[in-house]
Amino acid sequence: DGGITQSPKYLFRKEGQNVTLSCEQNLNHDAMYWYRQDPGQGLRLIYYSQIVNDFQKGDIAEGYSVSREKKESFPLTVTSAQKNPTAFYLCASSIDSAGGGTGELFFGEGSRLTVL
Amino acid sequence: AQSVTQLDSQVPVFEEAPVELRCNYSSSVSVYLFWYVQYPNQGLQLLLKYLSGSTLVESINGFEAEFNKSQTSFHLRKPSVHISDTAEYFCAVGYSSASKIIFGSGTRLSIRP
Numbered sequence: 507d508g509g510i511t512q513s514p515k516y517l518f519r520k521e522g523q524n525v526t527l528s529c530e531q532n533l534n535h536d537a538m539y540w541y542r543q544d545p546g547q548g549l550r551l552i553y554y555s556q557i558v559n560d561f562q563k564g565d566i567a568e569g570y571s572v573s574r575e576k577k578e579s580f581p582l583t584v585t586s587a588q589k590n591p592t593a594f595y596l597c598a599s600s601i602d603s604a605g606g607g608t609g610e611l612f613f614g615e616g617s618r619l620t621v622l
Numbered sequence: 623a624q625s626v627t628q629l630d631s632q633v634p635v636f637e638e639a640p641v642e643l644r645c646n647y648s649s650s651v652s653v654y655l656f657w658y659v660q661y662p663n664q665g666l667q668l669l670l671k672y673l674s675g676s677t678l679v680e681s682i683n684g685f686e687a688e689f690n691k692s693q694t695s696f697h698l699r700k701p702s703v704h705i706s707d708t709a710e711y712f713c714a715v716g717y718s719s720a721s722k723i724i725f726g727s728g729t730r731l732s733i734r735p
Contacts, residue, residue: 548727613665
């Protein structure tokens with residue numbers, strides 16, 4: 507089945523540690539996105555990538571890093587510089603890579619990160 | 623600035639009652655509108671979308687939304703809700719001048735038997 511796979515589903519981290527969340531898609535989509543979800547705040551865009559080896563900061567990129575070495579993979583690293591990393595993280599992809607926001611987003615099941 | 627406003631954070635309704643979830647967006651020449659649904663501890667799924675054409679769009683499970691350009695709204699409605707509709711609903715907008723989709727803060731729909 508085609509779709510987006512995020513792992514791990516649940517992750518615990520001690521303060522000061524970096525952690526990497528995996529996102530893989532087999533939909534052959536050009537564009538991929540990382541969102542952070544907090545209660546009552548909806549989804550906020552962290553980073554997005556419209557093509558391999560290129561990515562742009564979203565609205566809340568501080569304390570996060572990404573890479574896009576392969577079309578199907580877009581891992582997110584939550585660094586120790588992120589002051590409040592406990593959240594639900596969602597990865598998404600879309601066919602649309604030319605801009606315009608017309609494309610439907612396909613989401614993974616999410617990764618819940620808890621900092622102890 | 624581009625923005626999406628969902629006016630109600632929570633909407634409690636009785637089963638089989640009608641419901642409307644409100645969504646307004648900041649004005650732009652050209653927009654694309656979406657409603658997504660999220661069940662507990664899951665990702666989001668597309669419920670319906672408006673790209674062009676008829677301003678009334680429908681989903682397969684009885685929801686509908688109407689694009690109102692003059693009021694910059696895209697409210698979601700269902701004439702009779704079921705327990706299975708319990709979820710969080712997100713309105714989202716894509717602007718032709720941007721390469722990303724902006725989400726509202728979500729509305730939690732809770733259905734009482």
